[in-house]
Amino acid sequence: MRLLLVAALAVALVAGAAETARADGDPASDVLYVSDVFVPYPPPSKATVATLKRNVAAAFAKRYRIKVAVVASPADLGAVPELFNKPTQYAKFLGQELSPIFVGPLVIVMPAGFGIFDGGRPVAAEQAVLNPLEITGKSADALTGTAATAAQRLTAAGALRSKDIRPPQVYTQPARGKRGSTVRLKYSVLDDSERTREVIRISAGRAVKAVLRIPMRSAVYQKPHVVTWRVPKSLKPGTLRFCIVATDPPGNHNAPVCTPLTVR
Secondary structure, three states, rough: HHHHHHHHHHHHHHHHHHHHHHHHOOHHHHOOOOOOOOOOOOOHHHHHHHHHHHHHHHHHHHOOOOEEEEEOOOHOOOOOOOOOOOOHHHHHHHHHOOOOOOOOOOOEEEOOOEEEEEEOOHHHHHHHHHHOOOOOHHHHHHHHHHHHHHHHHHOOOOOOOOOOOOEEEEEOOEEEEOOOOEEEEEHHHHOOEEEEEEEEEEEEEOOOEEEEEEEEEEOOOOOOOOEEEEEOOOOOOOOEEEEEEEOOOOEEOOOOOEEEEEEE
């Protein structure tokens, strides 16, 4: 059900996700579907949030994966306030909520301490890094700052080694173009490694008219890809389709996702 929600809301969801999600059962599970960081509401300072996001991005730059949820009050848990200050239990709950699209290191920061979950896989390396860390305060700002430190130290220690087992998900938009002109094929990729390569096949019926191969690159859902194709003048007007298969670095790939391409 959540996958359909993500597809329907598309990129416009992301800007307001933190606000909108709070009406749902578990706010963090909605936000973290398309983002790597969840912070409390009212939000911490922009500078503190920026530091956390920068440290998480640094983990991805080293080809690690991580998601972080900072929870400052029961209100941040929506319909499950009973899990407040139970970071280990909440980490498992949230990890299961995210499992259709993310199975990897998930860090929870609460006033009572840290939680870590990786789809039921061993987390001794991550726990060894988190155990010495102290929660320096209970405010949203203090907890977010602690989360930023945790992300930085987990990356530095090489403790985020976790196999990516989930395939990318591709969300396309119908396209239109004229014969002899360039058409823009727009799509978004959701992948927990945040790097994919794509193969785009353009077909008219069973006849393949073009195959476009896109090399490995950043794949962040909030930043749609645009690939151009020059429509041959000889092509008959009508409805074609373009189908996309995305593959992440470990080799996981989605089933082809196809969308109409109308040619005039």
